[in-house]
Amino acid sequence: MDRKFTYIILPLFSLICLQGILWGQEPGQLFGQARQFYDNGDYQKAIGSYRQILQQGQESAALHYNLGNAYFKAGALGEAILHYEKARRLAPRDRDIQYNLQVARVRVQDRITAPEPSVVMRIFNGLKYFLTLNELAWTTAGLILLGSVLFAFWRTGPDSRIRQITSRVLIVWLVLFLLVSPLLLSRTLEAQQHAEGIVLVPEVKARSAPQEMSTEVFLLHEGTKLEVEDTQYEWYKIKLPDTKEGWVHSDTIGII
Amino acid sequence: MFGLRKFVAAGFGLLLILGFLPGISVGQTTSLSISVDKTSLRADQTLQLELEVRNSDKFPDVDLSLDAFSIVGGPAQSTSYQWINGKASSSKTLTYALQPNKTGRFTIGPLVMQYRGKKYTSNRVTVTVTPAASGQPNPSQPTPSGPQANAQQPSNASDVIYVRAIPEKTEAYPGEQINVTYKLYARVSVRNYSIEKQADAVGFWKEEIETPQNPRLSQEVIHGIRYNTAVIRRMAYFPTKSGDLTIAALPVTVEVQASRQRSMFDDFFSDPFGRVVTRQLAGNPIHISVKPLPTEGQPESFAGAVGQFSLSAKVDTTETRIDEAVGLSVVIQGTGNVPMVTLPEVTPPDGLDMFDPEIEKHTGFQGNRLTGSVQYQYVFIPRKAGDLRLPDIQFSYFDPGTEQYHTLEGSAQVIRVHPAARQNRVAGTGFSREEVKLINQDIRYLKPALGTLHEAGDRYYAGWPFYLTLLISLAIFGGSLGYRYWYERWGKDTTYMRRRHAMKRANEHLGQASRSRETAAQYSLLSRALLGFIGDKCNLAENALNTDQIVAYLRQQSIPEETVREIEDFLATCHAGQFAPTGGNGQTDRLETRAKSLVRELNKYL
Numbered sequence: 001m002d003r004k005f006t007y008i009i010l011p012l013f014s015l016i017c018l019q020g021i022l023w024g025q026e027p028g029q030l031f032g033q034a035r036q037f038y039d040n041g042d043y044q045k046a047i048g049s050y051r052q053i054l055q056q057g058q059e060s061a062a063l064h065y066n067l068g069n070a071y072f073k074a075g076a077l078g079e080a081i082l083h084y085e086k087a088r089r090l091a092p093r094d095r096d097i098q099y100n101l102q103v104a105r106v107r108v109q110d111r112i113t114a115p116e117p118s119v120v121m122r123i124f125n126g127l128k129y130f131l132t133l134n135e136l137a138w139t140t141a142g143l144i145l146l147g148s149v150l151f152a153f154w155r156t157g158p159d160s161r162i163r164q165i166t167s168r169v170l171i172v173w174l175v176l177f178l179l180v181s182p183l184l185l186s187r188t189l190e191a192q193q194h195a196e197g198i199v200l201v202p203e204v205k206a207r208s209a210p211q212e213m214s215t216e217v218f219l220l221h222e223g224t225k226l227e228v229e230d231t232q233y234e235w236y237k238i239k240l241p242d243t244k245e246g247w248v249h250s251d252t253i254g255i256i
Numbered sequence: 257m258f259g260l261r262k263f264v265a266a267g268f269g270l271l272l273i274l275g276f277l278p279g280i281s282v283g284q285t286t287s288l289s290i291s292v293d294k295t296s297l298r299a300d301q302t303l304q305l306e307l308e309v310r311n312s313d314k315f316p317d318v319d320l321s322l323d324a325f326s327i328v329g330g331p332a333q334s335t336s337y338q339w340i341n342g343k344a345s346s347s348k349t350l351t352y353a354l355q356p357n358k359t360g361r362f363t364i365g366p367l368v369m370q371y372r373g374k375k376y377t378s379n380r381v382t383v384t385v386t387p388a389a390s391g392q393p394n395p396s397q398p399t400p401s402g403p404q405a406n407a408q409q410p411s412n413a414s415d416v417i418y419v420r421a422i423p424e425k426t427e428a429y430p431g432e433q434i435n436v437t438y439k440l441y442a443r444v445s446v447r448n449y450s451i452e453k454q455a456d457a458v459g460f461w462k463e464e465i466e467t468p469q470n471p472r473l474s475q476e477v478i479h480g481i482r483y484n485t486a487v488i489r490r491m492a493y494f495p496t497k498s499g500d501l502t503i504a505a506l507p508v509t510v511e512v513q514a515s516r517q518r519s520m521f522d523d524f525f526s527d528p529f530g531r532v533v534t535r536q537l538a539g540n541p542i543h544i545s546v547k548p549l550p551t552e553g554q555p556e557s558f559a560g561a562v563g564q565f566s567l568s569a570k571v572d573t574t575e576t577r578i579d580e581a582v583g584l585s586v587v588i589q590g591t592g593n594v595p596m597v598t599l600p601e602v603t604p605p606d607g608l609d610m611f612d613p614e615i616e617k618h619t620g621f622q623g624n625r626l627t628g629s630v631q632y633q634y635v636f637i638p639r640k641a642g643d644l645r646l647p648d649i650q651f652s653y654f655d656p657g658t659e660q661y662h663t664l665e666g667s668a669q670v671i672r673v674h675p676a677a678r679q680n681r682v683a684g685t686g687f688s689r690e691e692v693k694l695i696n697q698d699i700r701y702l703k704p705a706l707g708t709l710h711e712a713g714d715r716y717y718a719g720w721p722f723y724l725t726l727l728i729s730l731a732i733f734g735g736s737l738g739y740r741y742w743y744e745r746w747g748k749d750t751t752y753m754r755r756r757h758a759m760k761r762a763n764e765h766l767g768q769a770s771r772s773r774e775t776a777a778q779y780s781l782l783s784r785a786l787l788g789f790i791g792d793k794c795n796l797a798e799n800a801l802n803t804d805q806i807v808a809y810l811r812q813q814s815i816p817e818e819t820v821r822e823i824e825d826f827l828a829t830c831h832a833g834q835f836a837p838t839g840g841n842g843q844t845d846r847l848e849t850r851a852k853s854l855v856r857e858l859n860k861y862l
Contacts, residue, residue, distance in 0.1 A: 031706045038702060059712040062703035072699050090710075100699040106691050109578065141725040148729035152736035156743070203640075219639065 027053045034066065043074035061091035065100070072104055078200035078222040080104050082254040085198065085225070089256065092129055108223035112242050128183045133191070140177075140184045147173050195228045197236065197253040206246025210235035217246040228255065286311045288318075288369045288378040296384040302328060302480060303354040303383060309369065309376075310347045316369045318378075320352065324362040324385070329353030329480015332443055353480010356385040417442040419488070419508050419539040421455075426544050430495045431562030431593040432656040435465070435624055438489040438506050438539055443481065445513040447532055449488060455539075456504040459497050459546075461593075465490035465621050492626055494593050498548035505538040549654055555663045557600045561653035563592010569649055569666025577674045578641055584634040586649050586666055594619045594628035602647045607640040610647075638673040645670050751795045758792035762855050770848055778844045779833035782851050786826065789855050793862040803827045815861050819854070826850055 034049035050067040053059075064087035072080035084101040091097060117125065131139065150170050157163040202222045207214045210232045220226075230237035235247045286309065293304040303325065309316040315333060331350040365380035422437045440449060454462065471486035488508065495501060511532050549562075565588050572583040588597050595617060604610040611634070619628035638644055649666035746752050765785030769778045790796070790806060794813075803824065810820050829847065 027709060028706055035702055035704075053706075053709075054712065057712050058709040060707040060709050062705060062707040063709075066702045069699055069702055096700045096703065102691065103694050103697050103699050106694045106697075137722060141722055141729075145725055145729045145732075148732040148736075152732050155736045155740040 025052065027056065027058055031063070031066075034070070038066070038070055038073070041073075043070045046070040047074060059086070059090070061087045061094060061097065063087075064090065065094070065097050068100065068104070072100070076200075077104060077107055078198050078254065081108070081223045081225070082198040082200065082256060085196070085256045090132060092132055104223065109221035110224040112224065112240050115242075124183075127179075128187060131183075133184075133187055136180070136184050136187060140180055143173070143177050143180060147177060193229075194239075196256045197226055197228045197238070198256065199224045199226070199248075199252060200254045201252045204248050204252040206238065206244075206248050208246065210237075210247045214247075218244055220248070226253075228253065286371055286374070286376060288316055288367065288376045290365050290367060290378045290381060292364070292381050292383060295382065296386065297356065298386050299356050299359055301356075302477065303356065304477060304480070304482065305352045305354050305364065307331075307350040307352075307367065307378070308347050309349075309371075311345055312348060312371050313346075314371065315348050315350055316367075316371075318367045318369050320367065322354070322362075322364060324357055324360070325354035325364075326357055327352050327480070328355045329477065332481045351480075351482050353477055355480075359385045359387050361385075416444050417446070417510060417512060417535065417537065419506065419537045421503070421506060421539040421542050423503075423542045423544065426542070427547065428495055428544060429547055429549055429562060429654065429656045429659075430498055431549075431560055431596060431654070432495065433563070433592070433626055434493045434495070434544060436491045436493060436503065436542060437487055438491070438508075440471075440486050440488045440508070440510070440537075441476070441478065441483040442485075442510075442512070443483055446484075446486075447511040447513055449508055449510040451489060451506065451508055453507065455491070455506040457493055457501075459495060459499070459501040460493040460503065461496050461595075462494070463492045463619075463621075463626060465492055465624055490624065492621070492624070493544075494596075494626075495544065495546040498546045500543065500545050503542040503544065505541045508537045508539070510535050510537055550659065550661075553661050555650075555652040555661055557650040557663060558652040558654065558661060559596075559598045559600065561588075561592060561597045561651070562656055563590055563594075563653060564655055564657070565590030565592060565597070565651070565653045565662075565664065567649070567651050567664035567666060569669065571646065571669045571671060573671070574669075575672045575674065576638060578638055580638070582636045582638065582646070582671055584636065584646055584649075584666075584669065586632040586634070586651075587629055588631075588651055588664075589627075589629040590653075591622070591625045591627045592653065594626060594630060597630045597651075597653075599630075599632050599649060599651055602634065602649065604636060604647055605645065607638065607642075608644055608646070609637040609639060611635040611637075638671070641673045641675045643670055644673050754792040754795055758789050759855070759859060761792060762786070762789035766848060766851060766855075769844070769851075775844060776834050779830045779847075782844070782847050783827055783830035783834075786823065786851055786854060786858075789858065790862070793858070803831070813861065815858070819857055819861075822850075823854060823858075826854060 030049045030053050034046040037043070037046035037049060047067065047070045050063060050070060053063055054067070064083040068080045068083035068087060071077075071083060081101065081104045084097060084104060087094070087097045088101060147170070150166050150173055153166040154163055154170055157166060199220050199222050204220045205216045206218050206220055208217050224240075226241075227239040228236045229239050229245075231250065232247075234250050236250050236253055237245065237247055238253070239245050288307070288309050291306045291308070293306075297303055305320075307316050307318065307320075320327065329352065331352050334349045334351070335346065336349075337344060337346050361382065361384050363380050363382050365378050367378040369376045369378070418441050420439050420441060422439060424435045424437075428434050440446065454464075467487055467490055471488055473484055473486050476483050476485045489506065493503060511534050513532060567586065567588050569584060569586045572585070576582050586599065588599075597617075599613075602610065602613075613635075614633040616631045616633070617628065618630075619626060621627070632649075636646060646669040650663060651665075652661055652663040654661050762785045765781050765788060769781035769785065772778045772781060787806065790810070794809070796809070806827070807820055807824050810823065811817075826847070833843070833847075
């Protein structure tokens with residue numbers, strides 16, 4: 001009995017304890033700890049703590065934002081931008097996230113000049129990313145519910161005056177719906193067609209084919225945002241805003 | 257017309273000349289004189305002796321036998337005319353080249369000439385011959401004087417006109433410049449000359465050295481014969497291969513004035529404007545032996561440049577930033593085959609991008625040597641920060657003078673590359689006004705609260721509440737559409753609607769009847785409840801119905817006789833009660849119950 005305990009139970013127990021130390025910490029606890037590391041200038045440890053929360057499969061806008069800050073301070077511009085972008089996806093209207101993302105982006109070496117979008121497209125894009133995909137989906141669902149109720153009133157209203165009023169409200173609703181549904185459609189299609197990525201290494205050469213030996217097409221630097229259109233083996237087919245295309249190794253890119 | 261005018265002009269000229277003729281023939285005094293070009297000379301030099309006879313139509317025929325000199329050239333003949341104060345005079349000159357046979361002091365002349373039965377005696381000249389300056393004078397072997405002493409001799413020295421190609425050397429290395437001077441020698445008056453094409457020179461690359469449009473005339477004595485000479489062309493040849501190469505003869509076309517020994521009158525009458533003869537001349541071909549370039553000690557960067565060169569390399573800046581271009585200008589300057597100067601390919605080091613260099617060449621002749629400069633303009637774009645060494649530029653050439661290779665090197669250029677600084681890139685591209693404000697700004701501080709945690713990457717919006725909402729919306733939409741359809745189909749059908757609402761209205765009437773205080777009204781309402789029900793159910797006009805008609809109608813509808821009788825009785829009671837209300841509340845209550853059961857009963861059949 002004693003032997004069994006020492007040989008089997010004890011190592012098992014200590015393993016569980018170790019696991020508890022490594023994994024079992026509360027996200028809130030880790031979050032507070034990371035802040036202390038950050039304040040002391042120990043950014044690597046702060047990064048470690050934030051990553052532990054992420055490893056538990058949990059995320060929040062604040063978590064990505066703080067992790068981005070720690071990476072930024074540690075000099076890893078690519079990772080910083082990656083996590084700011086992730087934070088922005090979760091909280092698109094957060095001013096702090098927007099600000100820090102802009103500060104980080106200014107330090108990116110590549111200045112890719114995409115063709116200037118038209119005013120209509122700029123407004124459309126502004127609206128498109130004003131809400132999270134979740135919010136956008138619920139907004140659309142709510143609009144559809146409201147629309148169906150208005151429709152019912154319009155078609156079956158007992159009073160002709162009520163029917164007249166609801167028909168006018170329905171026109172307003174229709175305008176709203178035609179505005180919101182393309183946003184959702186565009187965002188869901190976008191999410192399906194390609195992912196967005198950030199260059200994580202200081203310098204990476206984009207090649208013409210997914211092979212190390214193929215010709216170099218252009219050079220990319222840390223923090224540059226790009227579209228990942230396709231994957232093959234360990235390679236990503238990327239596209240820049242100025243429509244340049246090439247292949248880079250997947251290790252060099254972080255997917256938002 | 258034209259011919260006539262020419263004829264008239266020629267006639268005029270003839271008259272004019274005839275008018276002068278007496279003046280020309282009068283006052284002619286014939287004389288003979290001799291002259292030398294120098295009165296003292298060395299034994300290895302030649303003396304030029306000129307015999308000039310004035311106003312004679314013949315060249316002097318004199319016995320020129322001198323024991324101190326031997327005739328090595330000539331006689332060259334020349335004639336000139338002069339008009340002085342309306343008088344014509346002519347002179348004919350014979351030029352001899354004399355080689356001294358011995359040293360000492362000699363007197364030439366007086367010479368005697370017979371002309372038209374008269375004897376003419378010339379003057380005398382005294383010449384001193386000193387011993388040859390160096391070497392042994394070779395009196396018997398005439399040595400041509402002048403700078404062409406070593407030049408190749410013309411094929412036929414007695415030609416009155418010929419072209420000679422005079423190369424500066426006959427041995428060379430590939431790429432070494434060989435100048436060839438093409439000289440025209442003429443004892444006749446040359447009107448014009450033209451060179452239609454270059455001399456063929458296989459294995460050479462050639463360049464013409466510019467000569468003045470009107471070549472400068474000079475005089476030379478070849479074998480004692482005085483020639484007018486002119487450099488008509490200068491060429492620089494650069495062999496491109498080794499071996500025995502030949503530069504073919506240069507074809508030259510000349511127009512010469514025919515010089516025939518005639519009387520003055522003959523000349524005037526036969527050809528007042530001079531007779532012109534076109535002659536094709538060809539210089540002599542030149543054989544050049546081209547030695548191969550020594551292979552020993554030939555540097556790797558040697559690319560065929562032969563001559564003397566210098567190299568200078570200059571960067572336009574020694575400090576730059578990432579992505580900002582640095583220019584490196586390499587200039588090779590010198591004398592030699594400048595157009596062949598090429599720099600070896602440059603491989604830029606890591607972290608440095610290079611554009612293909614822009615090459616500019618300038619050539620020209622300086623002192624008959626081809627000189628010039630070749631400029632290579634390299635542009636480098638640094639892609640990383642730090643001290644970067646620009647690639648070494650090496651250039652090698654062969655100096656044919658010293659027969660050695662030389663290698664020049666642009667001094668190693670190190671540039672300092674700074675990281676791309678934001679401030680300086682504002683003026684450049686890429687930044688908007690808002691972005692400029694963010695340059696070198698610090699980021700904002702951490703968020704204090706973790707916020708709501710979600711499963712990473714979860715598309716939680718697409719859960720069941722979302723779809724339920726959509727389903728409810730769809731139901732409402734469908735429902736309202738369905739209602740609308742039903743209303744359109746049935747809601748407007750009065751028969752249907754009356755049937756549908758018959759029971760409801762009957763109950764309404766019954767309810768009114770029970771609430772009513774007036775007995776007469778109660779009877780009336782009860783009767784209306786039943787009649788109305790039957791009317792609604794059967795779509796009959798209510799007012800048009802009386803009891804008999806109703807009963808008859810009901811019988812037609814195959815309603816049991818029992819029920820019909822009861823209805824008949826009920827209606828009659830109601831009718832009676834409206835005009836003579838009796839029985840009070842108990843009576844009406846019973847009637848109401850009967851009405852209800854009748855309505856229920858009728859509803860089964862109608």
